Amino acid sequence: MSTRRHAVRGRVAVITGGARGIGAALARTLSERGATVALVGLEPDASRAVAASLPGPAEHWDADVTDEAAMAEAARRVGERFGRVDVVVANAGVAAGGRFADSDDAGWRRVVEVNVVGSAVTCRAFLPALRDSRGYFLQIASLAALTPAPLMTAYCASKSAVEAFAHGLRPEVADDGVRVGVAYLSWTDTDLVRGVDEDPHLRLGRSLLPWPTNRTNPLQPAVERLADGIERRAAHVYGQRWVRAAQPLRPLIPAVLSSPWAVRRLRRVTGNPRHTLVGPSGRAATRPGNDGD
Numbered sequence: 001m002s003t004r005r006h007a008v009r010g011r012v013a014v015i016t017g018g019a020r021g022i023g024a025a026l027a028r029t030l031s032e033r034g035a036t037v038a039l040v041g042l043e044p045d046a047s048r049a050v051a052a053s054l055p056g057p058a059e060h061w062d063a064d065v066t067d068e069a070a071m072a073e074a075a076r077r078v079g080e081r082f083g084r085v086d087v088v089v090a091n092a093g094v095a096a097g098g099r100f101a102d103s104d105d106a107g108w109r110r111v112v113e114v115n116v117v118g119s120a121v122t123c124r125a126f127l128p129a130l131r132d133s134r135g136y137f138l139q140i141a142s143l144a145a146l147t148p149a150p151l152m153t154a155y156c157a158s159k160s161a162v163e164a165f166a167h168g169l170r171p172e173v174a175d176d177g178v179r180v181g182v183a184y185l186s187w188t189d190t191d192l193v194r195g196v197d198e199d200p201h202l203r204l205g206r207s208l209l210p211w212p213t214n215r216t217n218p219l220q221p222a223v224e225r226l227a228d229g230i231e232r233r234a235a236h237v238y239g240q241r242w243v244r245a246a247q248p249l250r251p252l253i254p255a256v257l258s259s260p261w262a263v264r265r266l267r268r269v270t271g272n273p274r275h276t277l278v279g280p281s282g283r284a285a286t287r288p289g290n291d292g293d
Helices: 021-032 044-053 068-082 105-133 153-176 191-198 200-207 219-232 250-257 260-266 279-286
Strands: 012-016 036-041 058-062 087-090 136-140 179-184 236-238
Touching: 012 021, 012 068, 012 105, 021 036, 021 044, 021 087, 021 219, 036 044, 036 068, 044 058, 058 068, 068 105, 087 105, 087 219, 105 136, 105 153, 136 153, 136 219, 153 179, 179 219, 200 260, 219 236
Parallel strands: 012 036, 012 087, 036 058, 087 136, 136 179, 179 236
Antiparallel strands: none
């Protein structure tokens, strides 16, 4: 194997939202490449099962990514258990859909809190350890940061925000030897995306996007590219190769989505007063006593 493929061997990687989907698959891929993996988030039973299934050393910690005290404690315990932290992947995220005017305020806020505040809380908790190791912080953003869509205002706003957060953070920590990357993924075959397809409002919003930005992509190739980006400590990581081409086209997408064709299709939406978080991660984020993962 090449030297680059061994770059995470013996390193400690923290992944939030690792109970399923991108997080769980990335945990397995990094573990197979020789990393020690720490999973942090809600869904303790699922996280425990993922950690137990990995080929290398792994543990899980139950913590709400929006809870500063809980995440600081998780960071302390990860440091005590493994001695260092070399990589942190801010992956935890949720989504909800519907017209903004009809949306439930609590649901809309929850998406922003988990996706944006949760990423910042994660970074704040683990940044001292990353400074010690001169490590790497990877922020999972989305194609939604490049191609915002109607009926997904909370999710798109949150992914645009974390993209900006990571870009702003990068020069601040450069002198400490910490690298910061942003990962862009299009629709990838996970529980979250399947939950999106079960929601008629999110499904319609997705259908308004031009091909190939509206199609579902296989999980493992995207995860392999994320792992490669972690090994390169890359500033930008693209889960699908074609997503890179969307960067220069991003100013054109709002015009497409404001076209008469798109507006006519939006007339089908009659309301979504609950603005329910979709998929298993959404259910975990709203179960009693929990605020997000």
